[in-house]
Amino acid sequence: MSETDLQPGQNLAHLLPPSWKTEVSRWYAEDTPSFDWAGFVVGEEEQEAFLWGKSGGVLAGVPFFDEVFKQAECTVEWLLPEGSVIQDNTKTKVAIVRGKARHLLLAERVGLNTLARCSGIATVSRRFRDLARAENWKGVVAGTRKTTPGFRLVEKYGMMVGGVDPHRHDLSSMVMLKDNHIWATGSIKSAVQAVRRVAGFSLLVNVECQDFNEADEAISSGANIVMLDNLVGKELHDAAKQLKEKYKGKREFLIETSGGIVEGSLRGRIGPDIDILSTSAVHQSCPHVDFSLKIQPKKKA
Structure with missing residues (x-):
């Protein structure tokens, strides 16, 4: 322990x-x-x-x-x-x-x-x-914000007692730029730059990315965390490895895997280049x- x-x-x-x-x-x-x-x-x-x-x-x-x-x-x-x-x-x-x-x-x-x-x-x-610990993985298992309205405090509390990270508690506790934010803004770079002007230095910026190229753009634009959403298997781990190698010694960032993770698929999503695994399965259903x-x-x- x-x-x-x-x-x-x-x-x-x-x-x-x-x-x-x-x-x-x-x-x-x-x-x-x-x-x-x-x-x-x-x-x-x-x-x-x-x-x-x-x-x-x-x-x-x-x-x-x-x-x-x-x-x-x-x-x-x-x-x-x-x-x-x-x-x-x-x-x-x-x-x-x-x-x-x-x-x-x-x-x-x-x-x-x-x-x-x-x-x-x-x-x-x-x-x-x-399950994550049995694989000797050193990363963080986290819940999500897909909680029950009015009952979030209880549900986030339960995650912490169970031993997982509660992730962001609300829209104000961390910046997360998802696909709709990117599409509405026009690009990852413009979205990150716009939010940095108002969020300042004290908030982390997490950007949802669909592939290596989007994650690359997010990191170069100043993202602290890139969420490789719904990437699985070789595509996920290859992208994570390439990103870590490209920015080694240049930028510090975390790589998060998310999207459809359940107990049976957890092992395939963790690896040496993955820092965070986020899932709603720890609190939904x-x-x-x-x-x-x-x-x-x-x-x-």
Whole structure:
């Protein structure tokens, strides 16, 4: 395990922006817009509920789950640290949640849905990271910006817990010039020069390229990263090697491979001249990790 990996129990919640807790309030507004009819039945008695992990995966989303129950005036005692692996084909007690019965059930589905989604992303991210590491590749596996609107923070968080790079978080965090930007501007050179005038020195510029010639133009124009999009096999690795050889000692840049990468095709896309592998497969269409929350029956006197 490298020094950059998340250690179980390491607190990534410190990375979250000050505004993130308002997201939880919006989730409540969506889930309970008026009356909590069923909550009327169970009342206000203090209860204890067990959080069970029922399918294998990486536990992720602890701060979101905590805040969901905090806003419902409940407390969570974790029995496993974030980043831990829940074994498949077992029923694992993950946490104990305490609070009034009505509040526990008010928060139940919001908390479970968030934890299941975030853990699912962390689980697939961990698999991608481990596949790349098994090939002794020293580059970076990254997610993409193809996230769910309104849920990006949770999904990017899950990637980090799983051990992959979250890539750019939004349009403001890195310049990425894609094919539409190039076509609308007229050329890679003009697009790079135009954005440099406004983005300044502090932002990296990443240019999507379809072949060696486009990547060559992007690098000579000042791009920091060239994304060889949808290039595969010999064409990909030959282009990457030629670019590194041509600019060795002249310019520093990174080469990114992207486009249609899934677990089965990952090995063919990594190589000694590839620095970054970006894929949406670590967060789109990944299965959730199954959790349940069960209030414990009251002991008979």
